[in-house]
Amino acid sequence: GEDVEQSLFLSVREGDSSVINCTYTDSSSTYLYWYKQEPGxxxxxxxxxxxNMDMKQDQRLTVLLNKxxxxxxxxxxxxxxxxxxxxxxxxxxxxxxxxxxxxxxxxIVHP
Amino acid sequence: NAxxxxxxxxxxxxxxxxxxxxxxxxxxxxxxxxxxxxxxMGLRLIYYSASEGTTDKGEVPNGYNVSRLNKREFxxxxxxxxxxxxxxxxxxxxxxxxxxxxxxxxxxxTRLTVL
Numbered sequence: 001g002e003d004v005e006q007s008l009f010l011s012v013r014e015g016d017s018s019v020i021n022c023t024y025t026d027s028s029s030t031y032l033y034w035y036k037q038e039p040g041x042x043x044x045x046x047x048x049x050x051x052n053m054d055m056k057q058d059q060r061l062t063v064l065l066n067k068x069x070x071x072x073x074x075x076x077x078x079x080x081x082x083x084x085x086x087x088x089x090x091x092x093x094x095x096x097x098x099x100x101x102x103x104x105x106x107x108i109v110h111p
Numbered sequence: 112n113a114x115x116x117x118x119x120x121x122x123x124x125x126x127x128x129x130x131x132x133x134x135x136x137x138x139x140x141x142x143x144x145x146x147x148x149x150x151x152m153g154l155r156l157i158y159y160s161a162s163e164g165t166t167d168k169g170e171v172p173n174g175y176n177v178s179r180l181n182k183r184e185f186x187x188x189x190x191x192x193x194x195x196x197x198x199x200x201x202x203x204x205x206x207x208x209x210x211x212x213x214x215x216x217x218x219x220x221t222r223l224t225v226l
Binding site: 008031033040041042043044045048050088092097098099101102103104 | 151153159169207212213216217218219220
C-alpha cells in the first residue's frame with residue numbers, strides 16, 4: 001500500500017515563505033492532498049492535486065508535484081501566525097478511495 | 112449544517128471499562144471513517160464504512176468494534192479499554208462518488224484517556 005513520509009517540524013518567521021515537503025511510494029496515486037489541523041480541531045482539506053498536474057495555485061498556496069521523484073510540496077507565501085498548525089500530506093492510490101496520511105508537519109510561525 | 116459531530120469531546124476511562132464514541136454527519140455522505148491520532152504517528156484508520164450497511168477493518172482494528180447505525184451515524188465501541196487506546200479519535204465522512212477527489216470532512220475529535 002501507500003506510504004507517505006514528511007518531516008515533523010518546520011519553523012519560519014512571519015512574512016517568509018514556508019515549504020512543507022512530502023514523499024510517497026505508490027506511483028499509481030491519483031490524488032494527493034494537503035490537510036490542515038489547527039490546535040484542538042479536526043483536519044480540514046486545504047487543497048489537493050490530481051496526478052496529471054504538476055502545479056496548482058490557490059491564493060497563497062502553491063502545490064508542486066514531481067511524479068518522477070514521487071515528491072509533493074506545499075508552499076505558503078507570506079506566512080502568518082494564523083498558519084501555525086499541523087499539515088498532513090495524504091495520498092490516494094488508484095483503485096482505493098481511502099487516503100493514506102503522513103505523520104504531519106508542525107509549522108511554527110514566530111514574529 | 113453542523114458537518115461532522117462527535118460525542119463526547121473528552122473521556123477518562125479505567126482499564127477494562129467499555130464505552131461508545133458517537134459520530135453523526137448531516138451532509139448525506141455515503142462513507143464514514145474512524146481514525147486515531149497519536150503523537151508522531153499521524154492518523155491511522157481503525158474502521159470504515161463505504162456505505163450504509165457495510166463496515167471494513169482499517170490499519171489498526173484490534174480492540175474496537177463499529178456500527179453503521181444508519182446513513183448519518185457511525186459509532187466506535189471499545190469493549191475493554193486498555194492504556195494503549197489512549198488517543199484522540201476522529202470521525203470523518205466523504206461522499207465517495209467514483210472519480211472524484213473524495214474530500215474527507217472531519218469531526219472535532221474525542222480525547223480519550225485510559226488509566
